[in-house]
Amino acid sequence: MKASLFVGSLIASSAAAYKATTTRYYDGQEGACGCGGANGGAAFSWQLGISSGVYTAAGSQALYDTAGASWCGAGCGKCYNLTSTGEPPCTSCGTGGVAGQSIIVMVTNLCPNNGNAQWCPTVGGTNQYGYSYHFDIMAQNEIFGDNVVVDFEPVACPGQATSDWQQCLCVGMQETDTTPVLGGGSSPPPGSSSSRPPASATSSAPTGSGTQSLYGQCGGTGWAGPTACAPPATCKVLNQYYSQCLD
Numbered sequence: 156m157k158a159s160l161f162v163g164s165l166i167a168s169s170a171a172a173y174k175a176t177t178t179r180y181y182d183g184q185e186g187a188c189g190c191g192g193a194n195g196g197a198a199f200s201w202q203l204g205i206s207s208g209v210y211t212a213a214g215s216q217a218l219y220d221t222a223g224a225s226w227c228g229a230g231c232g233k234c235y236n237l238t239s240t241g242e243p244p245c246t247s248c249g250t251g252g253v254a255g256q257s258i259i260v261m262v263t264n265l266c267p268n269n270g271n272a273q274w275c276p277t278v279g280g281t282n283q284y285g286y287s288y289h290f291d292i293m294a295q296n297e298i299f300g301d302n303v304v305v306d307f308e309p310v311a312c313p314g315q316a317t318s319d320w321q322q323c324l325c326v327g328m329q330e331t332d333t334t335p336v337l338g339g340g341s342s343p344p345p346g347s348s349s350s351r352p353p354a355s356a357t358s359s360a361p362t363g364s365g366t367q368s369l370y371g372q373c374g375g376t377g378w379a380g381p382t383a384c385a386p387p388a389t390c391k392v393l394n395q396y397y398s399q400c401l402d
């Protein structure tokens with residue numbers, strides 16, 4: 156008989172579990188998951204937008220590798236469904252945008268806390284706005300707004316993202332920690348901060364040849380690309396394989 160179904164147990168799972176801040180960057184560089192060609196570490200073109208509604212992003216450390224790796228982190232190639240709240244994390248740190256739009260991002264880079272503490276928290280820590288997670292989305296134009304806070308959850312990568320990921324250097328050589336660690340109360344009430352002065356919000360513009368831009372690689376074993384960083388970023392050694400322009 157067609158009676159009423161017991162759907163109660165299904166309801167709770169639909170709420171997105173986590174909140175994160177977002178910014179946008181574009182540097183045209185391969186990033187810390189090794190997604191780029193041999194020509195000086197230029198990003199694969201798909202990193203600018205894998206397919207409709209699917210992008211790549213630099214994740215904060217807990218999304219990238221909870222053990223602190225800065226190259227081929229365990230979070231490389233993992234995907235998340237981001238749904239815009241429409242709100243910036245504080246009134247002076249972004250204009251926000253449309254609420255309720257969703258995109259999927261695949262993590263192909265690290266947004267390290269060192270030099271980026273305003274947005275990108277440490278594992279277990281929070282950023283200046285009180286959030287535990289951050290996605291710096293690779294895009295040349297705004298997607299669903301300026302520095303919006305998102306609800307997010309891990310999802311299976313769409314097929315195109317999965318096959319694109321197979322081109323990255325870090326495939327099969329990732330760290331093996333338990334990334335991503337998503338847990339604990341990661342979401343403060345929005346707007347609960349912050350009288351801090353806004354620093355440069357949406358991030359770097361592409362730079363010319365010879366200097367590397369924010370988050371780009373600037374050194375490491377085998378690196379043949381630029382070793383100077385566009386000001387105010389400076390080149391910081393993260394490990395023997397990877398130095399990165401940080402501000």
Ligand SMILES: *[C@@H]1O[C@H](CO)[C@@H](O)[C@H](O)[C@H]1NC(C)=O
Nearest residue numbers: 169171236237238257259310
């Ligand atoms: C992403 O989240 C939105 C809002 O919860 C949902 O409508 C959409 O189906 C989700 N997409 C995927 C691929 O999970």
